[in-house]
Amino acid sequence: MHRIMKIEGMTCGHCAQRVESLLNKMENVSAKxxxxxxxxxxxxxxxxxxxxxxxxxENAGFQVTSIG
Incomplete structure (x- = not known):
């Protein structure tokens, strides 16, 4: 299932890479x-x-404002 997550608190490329890496470590998930x-x-x-x-x-310190 395709979803768009809106995320607050990412201030740099490193933040985005961290979130992407954590999501991609989940089983059956591919994220960009x-x-x-x-x-x-x-x-x-x-x-x-x-x-x-x-x-x-959110456990990584960022806020998810919506998932759709």
């Missing part, structure tokens, strides 16, 4: 993070919940 848009383009398997995606990003 765009710093300029404060967003992640995420393809996740049916078993991956929005709550799980949110938890990974």
């Amino acid at each position: 993070v765009y710093l300029e848009e404060n967003a992640a383009d995420v393809d996740a398997g049916a078993g991956v919940s929005d709550e799980a995606l949110r938890a990974v990003v």
Whole structure:
């Protein structure tokens, strides 16, 4: 399932790379993070919940403002 995550708190390329790396470490997830848009383009398997995606990003210190 394709999702767009809006993420607050990323201030540099390193932040975006960290979020992208953490999301891609999840099973059945492929993500690309765009710093300029404060967003992640995420393809996740049916078993991956929005709550799980949110938890990974927020545990890294960033805020997810929407998933759609």
